[in-house]
Amino acid sequence: xxxxxxxxxxxxxxxxxxxxxxxxxxxxxxxxxxxxxxxxxxxxxxxxxxxxxxxxxxxxxxxxxxxxxxxxxxxxxxxxxxxxxxxxxxxxxxxxxxxxxxxxxxxxxxxxxxxxxxxxxxxxxxxxxxxxxxxxxxxxxxxxxxxxxxxxxxxxxxxxxxxxxxxxxxxxxxxxxxxxxxxxxxxxxxxxxxxxxxxxxxxxxxxxxxxxxxxxxxxxxxxxxxxxxxxxxxxxxxxxxxxxxxxxxxxxxxxxxxxxxxxxxxxxxxxxxxxxxxxxxxxxxxxxxxxxxxxxxxxxxxxxxxxxxxxxxxxxxxxxxxxxxxxxxxxxxxxxxxxxxxxxxxxxxxx
Numbered sequence: 001x002x003x004x005x006x007x008x009x010x011x012x013x014x015x016x017x018x019x020x021x022x023x024x025x026x027x028x029x030x031x032x033x034x035x036x037x038x039x040x041x042x043x044x045x046x047x048x049x050x051x052x053x054x055x056x057x058x059x060x061x062x063x064x065x066x067x068x069x070x071x072x073x074x075x076x077x078x079x080x081x082x083x084x085x086x087x088x089x090x091x092x093x094x095x096x097x098x099x100x101x102x103x104x105x106x107x108x109x110x111x112x113x114x115x116x117x118x119x120x121x122x123x124x125x126x127x128x129x130x131x132x133x134x135x136x137x138x139x140x141x142x143x144x145x146x147x148x149x150x151x152x153x154x155x156x157x158x159x160x161x162x163x164x165x166x167x168x169x170x171x172x173x174x175x176x177x178x179x180x181x182x183x184x185x186x187x188x189x190x191x192x193x194x195x196x197x198x199x200x201x202x203x204x205x206x207x208x209x210x211x212x213x214x215x216x217x218x219x220x221x222x223x224x225x226x227x228x229x230x231x232x233x234x235x236x237x238x239x240x241x242x243x244x245x246x247x248x249x250x251x252x253x254x255x256x257x258x259x260x261x262x263x264x265x266x267x268x269x270x271x272x273x274x275x276x277x278x279x280x281x282x283x284x285x286x287x288x289x290x291x292x293x294x295x296x297x298x299x300x301x302x303x304x305x306x307x308x309x310x311x312x313x314x315x316x317x318x319x320x321x322x323x324x325x326x327x328x329x330x331x332x333x334x335x336x337x338x339x340x341x342x343x344x345x346x347x348x349x350x351x
Contacts (some may be wrong), residue, residue, distance in 0.1 A: 045142025051250030077115030248275030
């Protein structure tokens with residue numbers, strides 16, 4: 001978006017932000033009610049419209065809490081072609097639960113995965129079906145105020161802090177910046193692996209946390225790439241001439257930076273966030289790959305995109321391609337890891 005267009009849209013952003021401010025005020029005054037639950041409920045969300053790294057942070061919490069605890073995740077199920085509450089099973093598809101819940105389901109067998117656009121109902125039904133649950137993780141629920149979580153984790157991208165952003169449509173914020181005061185924990189995500197104390201202090205001063213809020217700093221760790229289809233039983237090459245990267249996620253710049261160090265030329269195809277791939281899309285990807293002027297070439301995508309590609313209608317087109325995904329995890333800088341882990345575990349064990 002150009003700077004001129006951003007300025008033109010500022011009055012619309014102001015109106016949208018005011019509408020969200022009124023909505024928040026209705027909850028703060030208890031005119032609209034927020035439901036609480038006896039079980040520990042942890043919300044992971046953001047102020048911006050996508051791209052802060054919610055999925056790997058939910059996965060970090062899953063790894064922290066299991067196998068000692070019985071964990072469930074509850075998401076809206078963005079992009080699904082279904083409604084209401086669905087408790088995922090081995091037969092669940094991206095069509096009915098969405099890509100992120102399907103990813104949780106595939107990676108963590110012991111975790112219960114559910115979707116419901118009404119989080120309060122979703123938690124109630126989860127607890128009815130599994131009363132032994134120790135903790136429920138709410139995915140992307142910071143603005144879903146009909147549930148009051150016991151612990152609220154707010155994520156903000158190091159490259160675009162919410163303190164530097166404005167409300168939609170001129171910026172990417174879902175509400176005014178002061179909404180951040182509802183968070184118990186603020187995590188600055190996607191920071192560089194080498195992170196100076198000076199930068200840390202500057203960001204903390206810029207975000208201006210309240211006395212009850214703690215700020216932690218996380219970074220991305222990419223693990224070894226894996227072949228998407230079993231039919232391509234080949235290792236990821238140490239060095240290639242060309243990599244064709246295609247993604248349907250909000251922000252792919254960290255992955256681009258990672259892959260640029262592994263090839264001579266990175267070619268990027270960008271789709272919209274949560275893009276529902278079609279046969280035509282796959283044909284375009286294959287055509288772009290075939291046009292690369294070398295034999296030393298591969299295709300790379302993300303774990304989340306794989307969830308939307310492994311469908312009966314698309315798999316047949318791609319199963320014989322050198323297609324890899326690069327799993328990602330997050331970790332915390334220095335003592336932040338121990339402090340963050342202890343804060344999460346202390347809340348869950350206490351409740």
